Amino acid sequence: MPLLEAREVSKVYQMGTTSVTALDDVSLAVDEGQFVAIQGTSGSGKSTLLNMVGGLDHPSSGDVYFNAKPLGPLSKKEMARYRRFSVGMIFQNFNLIPTMNAEENIKLALAFGGLRGAQRRKTAKDLLGRVGLSDRLTHRPSELSGGEQQRVAIARALANNPKVLLADEPTGNLDSTRAHELLGLLREMVTRDSLTILMVTHDRELASSFADRIILMKDGRIVEKDDE
Template identity: 50%
Template sequence: MISIKNAKKTYRMGDEEIKALDDVTFDVKQGEFIAIIGPSGSGKSTLLHTIGGLDSLDNGSITVDGDDLAVLKDRDLARYRNKTVGFIFQNFNLQSRYTALDNVELGLIFAGMPKKERKEKARAALEKVGLADRVSHKPTELSGGQQQRVSIARAMVNSPKVILADEPTGNLDSKSGEKIIELLHDLQQKMNVTILVVTHDDRIAHKADRILRILDGKIVEDVTNGKKEAVKEYTD
């Protein structure tokens, strides 16, 4: 589903060069649930942003579901960001003036779908995350966990192939965080969606099929299933 080859991304701040991605290579199979761990500043968000087409590489390539991101034209890149991937952020990124339903529906406006169908799809997505009774609530009228469920509904409403989540439980208490993890796990199981989650949360790491540890822009550990006991010492 995802193939990343020799990905490099360097930021220049005055005289300083920061290698946010330093020759990163890995593949992801369809339906895999991957946890990306590593200390602050190690390049985790940069990795997700470049996979999501929000940012470009300096060198190397990223191919997702057959699309080589570097060669996509603006229009195709917009379609890619809207249809192929769904984003979930630590701070939810919801529109505060809109209801839960409107927030989820926003994801469909680019899809050029009639309004009635958009509403139905948005409502169904909110039902799936257990918020059927909160569709008319605005973000401030929802708990953090509920807001994150709205953003999961928004990410899922276009049936993306890949979900990219950047510390999705970072702003939640442990109980709400656990629900979010269960929900993501559920989506993976039921819809065979590919999930990449950046996390400091070892409960997420343990749910994952595979754990990638990143340090100074490099993948320094790539651990699959059975060896997950090793994870604890890597998370903080």
């Protein structure tokens, strides 16, 4: 049974009188402990798909299943809890809160998860240690390199122990060396901690070197699933 599944997901945006189809009848399944990459050019609908899976957006038709349970019927509050505990997301532009230092960014996520006081501080330090940033606790995002910022974002995404990490172009703002380092870290987490990763990228080379599977998307459709 797949951990994550999209069944016949479509997304149509209404732009005035014309409607734009961002996703057209997309189905895919991700098993637990897999590193899956979705590759495609910009506008191929891969980020839209990721937002659906991450619970940030709703499909126009079809549904996303997590642990075989559909997300469609969830209330706003349940959806927030899904984002909080079931999935973690990282983005191309990191999306750290610029006025908070590394530790505070992670503590914010832990606060939403309900961790308090000393336990929250300890967990934040542990998480930053896991991504190799034990010495960057009090640095603000602006004082960190791109690679370091993305590591903080990973630590934050994993704060409430989600089974799935959703990565939207995580290396898009990194040079190739940093990109390889970062994907190495993600690969290690999949292998060692059996984390499930769904990553969106436009870089075929990176996708093929680190992912277990590559799904190719074009114009809102899946055009190729290399392992099936």
